[in-house]
Amino acid sequence: MFARAFLVSLIAAAVAVPVYAQTATPKIDAREERQQERIDQGVASGELNKREAARLEREQQRIQRHEAKAKADGVVTKKERRKLHREENRASRHIAKEKHDRQKAR
Helix, strand or coil: CCCHHHHHHHHHHHHHHHHHHHHHHHHHHHHHHHHHHHHHHHHHHHCCHHHHHHHHHHHHHHHHHHHHHHHCCCCCCCCHHHHHHHHHHHHHHHHHHHHHCCEEEE
């Protein structure tokens, strides 16, 4: 009986690992974190005003919602990863543009 229960738990664990691996997005998560740090640094240094920071924060939240939606079915496909990557690229350009414009926080 113990051997059967052990075997069942072992199989369940083996099945769970590939499912986790298909929904894991460590590169996207790390990039989101770096971009958030860039926004925070821009606010702290005065390079971003409140309106710019709020707009960039909303963009980051939108990307996080898209990521959660991609993960909802248990698999993040190549197409979904490509879309998330494009969104991250666009957000990165927006951060750089807003940080280096002539507007400053008051």
